[in-house]
Amino acid sequence: MPEDYNQTKGRIFDIQRYSIHDGNGIRTIVFLKGCFLKCRWCCNPESQRHDIETMVVQGKETVIGRDVTVQEVMETVFKDRPYYRRTGGGLTLSGGEMLFQWEFARDLLRAAREGGITTAVESTAFAEYARIEALLPYLDQYLLDIKHMNSEKHKAFTGVPNEKILENARKIAEDGRAELSIRVPTIPTFNDTPEEIRAIAAFAEKLPGVKRMHLLPYHRLGLDKYEGLGRTYSLNNIAPPSAEHMEMLKKAAESVTKIPCVIGG
């Protein structure tokens, strides 16, 4: 008897419908809890720990995180089938890092694929490649974050070095089954110089078949959440980059790659 992947359990903290700016078409994003990285600018700090926790949201203590089966998640995801059908949309897994619960992620993607809708992940790719490889048969789009080419600086701002990420990026690209886009959260004081962006773009240029490169401007939208979780936000003193600065960085990237480069999701 084949295992029933629909009964696989996992931990999520949100499901967001009518997501229209990440991936193709109208999508439903499932946010999985738990992450390997601790990015200092993270706008979803409640996603980092795998544990269920409480956060103060608009003055109210709110439980963050719930355990669900693949089937339960897909019941909600499939409700928007009429819109996926019209747009080629479908399921997007985000986090946290969906690879933190890779078996659950794999089975969600599989259920979506079997159900005839498209699949995408937003991911850091920081995991053993075997975990990623397990997802690829069910995956249409891989939106992969590359934050810095210098491993030490990467570690200083995210808590982990970058070698494994870069290696996985190369393997995903070479595998070719999932359409790969590289996304760069552009963070002042961390990676917002033309040299740093150019280095990432040059790396992406060497990968086969990268569809697009996205420069995502830094924002402070998660600030309240740190307070709500009783944590401190260590990037208090930086401001979001100006439109002109982002435009300049885009040009820098384009100077070393033919991959279409866009600002924002």
Add this chain to the structure above:
Amino acid sequence: MEKYYAAELPKTERIGKLVADLFAKMPEIESARAILITESYRKTEGKPMVLRRALAFSHILKNLPITIRPGELVVGSTTLAPRGCQTYPEFSWEWLQAEFDTVETREADPFYIAETTKKELREANAYWKGKTSSELADAYMTPETHKAIEHNIFTTGNYYYNGIGHYTCQYDKVIRIGLSGIMKEAATELYGMKPGDGNYARKSTMLQAVILSCQAVIDYAARYAALAEEMAKGEADATRKQELLQIAENCRNVPGNGAKTFWEACQSFWFIQQTLQIESSGHSISPGRFDQYMNPLFQSDLAAGRITREFGQELIDCIWVKLNDLNKCRDAASAKGFAGYSLFQNLIVGGQTEEGRDATNDVSFMCITASKHVFLPMPSLSIRVWNGSPHDLLMHAASLTRTGIGLPAYYNDEAIIPAMMERGASLKEARGYSIIGCVEPQVPGKTDGWHDAAFFNMCRPLELVFSGGMDLGEQISVRTKDVEEMTSYEEFFQAYQEQMNYLISLLVNSDNAIDVAHATLTPNPFESCLIDDCMKKGLCLEEGGAQYNFTGPQGFGIANVGNALYAVKKLVFDEKKVSMRELKQALKINFGQGLDEAGATALAMEAIRGMEAEGRTVAKEDVPAVVQAVLSSELPSDKKARYTEIWEMIKALPKFGNDDPEVDEFAREAAYCYSRPIETFTNPRGGQYQAGMYPVSANVPLGAQTGATPDGRLAHTPVADGVSPYAGTDVNGPTAACNSVAKLDHMIASNGTLFNMKFHPSALAGDKGLDNFINMIRGFFDQKGFHMQFNVVDRNTLLDAQVHPEKYSHLVVRVAGYSALFTTLSRSLQDDIISRTEQTDAV
């Protein structure tokens, strides 16, 4: 293969000036029409009514002051002052006279009125005492109906106070053969009759009235021709002089004859649209499929090199301005229900031809562009969407939606065509449908839909279930079983249906009384000659002359009733967490959340009734003191806590609009409680009743007359609008709301359903945003949704959403890299988005 020219044409300087002139002053009430119709009526007493109407129409058009406004290319103004209005004393006048001193300062739709105008109107109005259609309607209504209206169960004020309107006539025919062609048809009918024919008296008189009316409109156009010639003589500017001479030539030819050029077609269309409003005060006289009947002459002009695309656009823009020049003063209460000076002139583009081909043409695109250029509420621009609609037309429409103008409204051919066939239209006719007023589909040129016939507040019968049909101490509806003795949800639901059925029958009584009054006193021969089969039958529209006759009163509060039924079943009968006695008390005392004077009065009246039942008498002058006593009495804290607890329990239940199959089914059943009984009734014109589910803006004033409801809605707050979820209760995003609304049976509500959604411009950003937006509409329409319209909101709305988050729970905003519901975001994020919007606005 491109069948059409899709690029956006530029706006000319003239259009900006015309719009600015139009809005330079507050609209004004003028007296000319009232004086003229009174003069005519005085002279024609004793003649057949239809002839009196034609003679009056003729007298008005001969003498009404005329003007050509600076820069106009299409002429014809009902008032000297821009956006002014005439009055229509033959329908009603007392309300206006009573409001003479407040109409200028009222909140909804104020009008300036000069002292001399007041004096002239008082003199004219004096003639009409006892002669109006509203007085006759009153006489026809049963006492029970009057009582139900007094107690705010429904309002039939629209046609009680005004003419009917609400049709689309055969503009295409006038453009093709002219009014002279129609007069010929009338004459042929007339000469075909023999004096001994059974219907001779009626039909021959009606046809004479038609001929008189058509001639009156032709003569009216000739007055404009003469004025234009006169103005041309004194015009120094050579270009303008030439324009005026061309206007004169146009007005000599149309609408008397068929139009030879696109400019003439525009002028012909406009004279019809304008004079129809002079004939009666009906609103929602809707241009319908303008792109279909205007495109042929535009194409032949283009082919002959007689016109440029740019000038064609300018002419359409000019018509758009003129549609905003027409205005109407309603009574203060109705003005709140139809807020925004709207005349609801619905104009629709796209869709299918009668043969089922895509109907998109150049003019379809130009109409959407015109709304961008003019940026005014009229026309109520609509677009028909079907499975074969071209993507670029929808993209152009969505780019208009993105501006925040709230236009166009989107209609689903795939649901509306079968719904109309179910009501008797042939496949060809159904494919040719257009929309009247707000959302009402019909076969143009063949239908008297009596759309918009009433607002029926579905929450009020629910209140009456709790009181056994009593309201403010009076038995106004059926005495259903005492709620406290009910032992099952089925009993409760049955009581609601009994209340609904009885009150719906009174609504029908009211509408039919008004219907007969119009047929008797205000038949309109001019509109009737432009709608089949009036001339053949020899009956005006009001008398049942149209091929298709309906009455379409609308019910609203579906979401509230659905949520309320669900709450009663869950909390009272299934889980037994709340007793019926407690719920009844909680509703009376507004869930312990404070009483206003209306709530206190209701309680006081009940107390007084109790005292009277015990044999004690209460003097009328003591009532205010009892109300005061109720208002100042403090609710014991334990009771208040319990009522609040009940309120919280109700609020925590699933609500319609979140894609929850169980509660959505209750909303569907709630809608049936209105739509099923209503369609069993017939009207005096031999037609059927059909339900509409849209409130215009009446959900706010009528909500103010409704106590707390078991869905947790507090007393005297607005009820849900149309088929939309109750404000603030849909929290799962736009697709979830769409799916819930799609679960209602839209096909049975063939008088139209209305689904409102709010978006932030960021959610429609870029081509990708528009594309997904269109596909969300298509996804809703794939599930047989009927209609959708959108508010794309600006910064001020976002600021208001911060102060009143409960009103904006389904407001979608684009955050960083994703879209989200505005009110679920943190305050700082909200601030951030608001500041971002400012940047967008500055571009």
